Amino acid sequence: MNRHPFARPRALLIASSVAFVGLLLVACGETEAPVRVVATASVVTTTATPTAAAPAATPTAAAATSCAAYAKAADPFLLRVVDKQRALPSDFTAPDRQLVDDQWAVPGFPGQSMRAIAVEPMVQMLSAAQAQGVRIRIKSSYRSYSEQATTFQFWVNQLGEAQARRESATPGNSEHQLGTTADVISANSGTGWELVEQFGALPEGKWVAAHAHEFGFAISYPPDGEAITGYVWEPWHVRYIGKPCAAEWQSSGLTLVRFLERLASAR
Numbered sequence: 132m133n134r135h136p137f138a139r140p141r142a143l144l145i146a147s148s149v150a151f152v153g154l155l156l157v158a159c160g161e162t163e164a165p166v167r168v169v170a171t172a173s174v175v176t177t178t179a180t181p182t183a184a185a186p187a188a189t190p191t192a193a194a195a196t197s198c199a200a201y202a203k204a205a206d207p208f209l210l211r212v213v214d215k216q217r218a219l220p221s222d223f224t225a226p227d228r229q230l231v232d233d234q235w236a237v238p239g240f241p242g243q244s245m246r247a248i249a250v251e252p253m254v255q256m257l258s259a260a261q262a263q264g265v266r267i268r269i270k271s272s273y274r275s276y277s278e279q280a281t282t283f284q285f286w287v288n289q290l291g292e293a294q295a296r297r298e299s300a301t302p303g304n305s306e307h308q309l310g311t312t313a314d315v316i317s318a319n320s321g322t323g324w325e326l327v328e329q330f331g332a333l334p335e336g337k338w339v340a341a342h343a344h345e346f347g348f349a350i351s352y353p354p355d356g357e358a359i360t361g362y363v364w365e366p367w368h369v370r371y372i373g374k375p376c377a378a379e380w381q382s383s384g385l386t387l388v389r390f391l392e393r394l395a396s397a398r
């Protein structure tokens with residue numbers, strides 16, 4: 132399905148050898164952003180996440196409510212389109228963020244935070260995978276506007292603006308600013324925990340593709356979706372949209388951006 136299933140994005144080759152003002156860079160086509168190795172004080176609250184494997188959510192739970200009904204009651208940012216044309220305000224800061232227990236973070240990348248609504252589903256998803264012998268962890272999650280600005284400029288300096296726009300989001304245009312998006316990856320992805328397309332062909336990546344929607348997550352950037360999304364395939368990039376909508380998104384076969392556009396036009 133993917134044209135270059137084992138291609139390693141150029142940015143990754145650079146990221147692996149470049150230290151940048153004390154920040155560790157994560158290459159993620161839409162989202163590459165500096166990852167703070169030390170958790171910052173910007174997280175509103177902390178939460179104790181389950182230390183034992185949480186029970187897997189049942190797909191049938193999603194059928195109880197339609198996506199349309201869910202959308203009416205949902206926080207408008209939960210289902211908002213964020214892409215290269217439609218930016219978030221520079222002063223938008225994802226509210227009610229919580230820390231995800233570090234046991235679910237890629238080693239060396241602690242202090243991951245997401246909006247409260249997405250934390251438990253994320254932990255449930257990673258727990259369910261682990262219970263099946265599939266080890267997946269979070270490498271990056273919430274990114275502020277200013278972090279994205281810093282990151283994008285870094286990639287412009289490294290790659291030139293045209294290529295940077297293909298692999299990185301400009302500030303305001305990253306789904307990570309929503310606080311409901313994360314990059315989940317395995318240690319078997321190329322070299323260690325790097326975000327590489329190869330993940331999509333591995334058992335871990337296939338598990339995410341097959342099961343993420345059961346926990347309310349959609350994969351924003353599918354194989355061969357660049358003409359629509361503007362980004363190359365990112366099998367690690369998941370966004371929480373709630374179980375009812377994730378179930379309908381999965382069965383729709385649409386890219387997430389088209390699905391959300393259709394949902395918005397129906398509201």
Ligand SMILES: [Zn+2]
Pocket residue numbers: 159161162163307313314367368369
């Ligand atoms: Zn991402």
